[in-house]
Every structure is written in C-alpha cells, then in structure tokens.
Amino acid sequence: MEDIKKNLQTIDDMIREAAEGCGRTREDVLLCAVSKTRTAEEINVAIDAGVTDIGENKVQEIMDKFDHVKPVKWHMIGHLQTNKVKYIIDKVSMIHSVDSFKLAAEIDKRAGQKGITMDILLQVNAAQEESKFGISLDETEALINEILEKCENIRIRGLMSVVPKADNPEDIKVYFSQVKEQYDSFGKIEHPRLDFKYLSMGMSHDFQVAIEAGSNLVRVGSAIFGERDYSKQN
Numbered sequence: 001m002e003d004i005k006k007n008l009q010t011i012d013d014m015i016r017e018a019a020e021g022c023g024r025t026r027e028d029v030l031l032c033a034v035s036k037t038r039t040a041e042e043i044n045v046a047i048d049a050g051v052t053d054i055g056e057n058k059v060q061e062i063m064d065k066f067d068h069v070k071p072v073k074w075h076m077i078g079h080l081q082t083n084k085v086k087y088i089i090d091k092v093s094m095i096h097s098v099d100s101f102k103l104a105a106e107i108d109k110r111a112g113q114k115g116i117t118m119d120i121l122l123q124v125n126a127a128q129e130e131s132k133f134g135i136s137l138d139e140t141e142a143l144i145n146e147i148l149e150k151c152e153n154i155r156i157r158g159l160m161s162v163v164p165k166a167d168n169p170e171d172i173k174v175y176f177s178q179v180k181e182q183y184d185s186f187g188k189i190e191h192p193r194l195d196f197k198y199l200s201m202g203m204s205h206d207f208q209v210a211i212e213a214g215s216n217l218v219r220v221g222s223a224i225f226g227e228r229d230y231s232k233q234n
C-alpha cells in the first residue's frame with residue numbers, strides 16, 4: 001500500500017515531464033487511476049494521495065466497490081453491455097467506451113429516467129485490431145451525428161482509444177496522432193450537446209507517448225497499483 005503513494009508521485013512527475021516537454025502543463029492532463037481487480041481499501045489510499053478520478057472496466061466491480069470508496073469521480077472505461085447500463089448510470093461521471101448507437105441510445109434512455117445528462121467519449125479503434133472494441137476512424141462522424149440527432153441526455157465530451165502494445169512506444173504514436181487529428185476536427189462541431197474536452201489515450205506502458213501525441217486524459221493502472229493478479233478474482 002505504501003507503494004501506491006510512491007508510484008503516484010512517480011507517475012505524476014512523468015506526466016508533468018511529458019506535458020512540459022510539449023509545451024503544456026501538468027494541469028492539462030487528467031490522471032484517471034485504473035483500479036480494476038483492486039480493493040476499495042487500495043483505492044482509498046490512492047484517493048488520500050490525491051487521486052480524483054478512478055477508472056473501472058467492469059460494471060460489477062463498480063457496483064461492488066462504490067459504497068466502500070471515498071467520494072471520487074468514477075469512469076467506466078471498459079466494454080459496456082447495453083443491459084448493464086442501468087446499474088452504473090447514476091454512479092459514473094463519464095463513460096469512455098461508447099462504440100455503437102445502440103449503446104448510446106440505452107445510455108440516453110437511462111440518463112433521461114434519472115433526469116441527468118451523461119458525459120460520454122466515443123471509443124475509436126485506430127489500429128483496426130480485430131480483438132478490440134471501438135469504432136473505426138471512418139465511422140466516427142456518422143455515430144456523432146446520429147447521437148447528436150437522437151440522444152437528448154448525452155453530451156459527447158471527446159474520444160477514447162486503446163492502441164496495440166508495442167515494444168517501442170514510438171511505433172504506436174501514429175495511431176495516437178490519428179485519433180488526435182479526429183479529436184481536433186470533430187471538436188469544432190457546434191452543437192449544444194457536443195463539448196469536446198477529453199482525449200482519453202495512454203495506459204501504463206504508453207502514456208508518455210500518448211501525451212506527446214495530444215492526450216489530455218491518461219488511464220493508468222498497473223504503474224500505480226502494481227501488476228494485476230487475475231487469479232485472485234472470484
């Protein structure tokens with residue numbers, strides 16, 4: 001647990017360095033600490049050390065931990081099944097993983113029932129990996145238009161991307177840059193329910209390169225909490 005605090009300091013310094021290296025500041029980049037497989041107790045240590053935003057990739061984990069974690073902003077960053085939206089709609093502050101109109105429509109419906117507006121990011125799969133979720137770059141515009149046209153309780157805040165693992169992070173910079181290009185382009189759309197603020201790219205092994213390519217929201221898990229041990233999960 002002591003390590004969490006120390007790791008956070010290290011990550012904080014690395015984010016600052018990467019941001020300043022490209023003419024931005026530490027404050028320009030939001031750190032979302034990814035706590036999947038971690039306990040509420042561990043998350044609370046991170047919150048005490050200054051973490052304001054927590055990311056989870058499973059609905060069940062959010063539900064299990066929600067009541068045991070100190071006040072914090074929750075981010076749903078993993079694949080979200082339509083039938084599970086109702087469980088998290090009043091718990092998370094943003095959903096990063098919207099990759100279909102069907103999912104957006106369900107989020108819209110549930111947000112409407114709660115009388116809230118849900119912030120979402122569209123997940124784009126820049127590298128076109130078969131195994132990953134997300135829309136392809138050339139599907140983004142159509143999905144944005146359909147959501148703006150039909151979903152009154154959703155605000156589109158930007159884009160999210162997960163890129164392939166590479167031994168040399170520079171190899172994947174091209175993907176980050178493609179997503180950044182789209183982010184800049186669609187961010188110019190003028191619409192009351194589109195307000196681009198977040199480009200969510202970069203994980204433990206590649207967040208510095210992502211920041212260099214323009215990311216302003218990094219999702220860092222193992223570099224903060226340590227390597228995950230999935231065998232311990234029930």
Ligand SMILES: *Cc1c(COP(=O)(O)O)cnc(C)c1O
Pocket residue numbers: 034036057077078162202203204205219220221222223
């Ligand atoms: C697990 C996860 C992360 C964090 O991964 P690390 O390599 O542990 O930093 C980021 N984004 C998503 C979508 C994840 O599922």
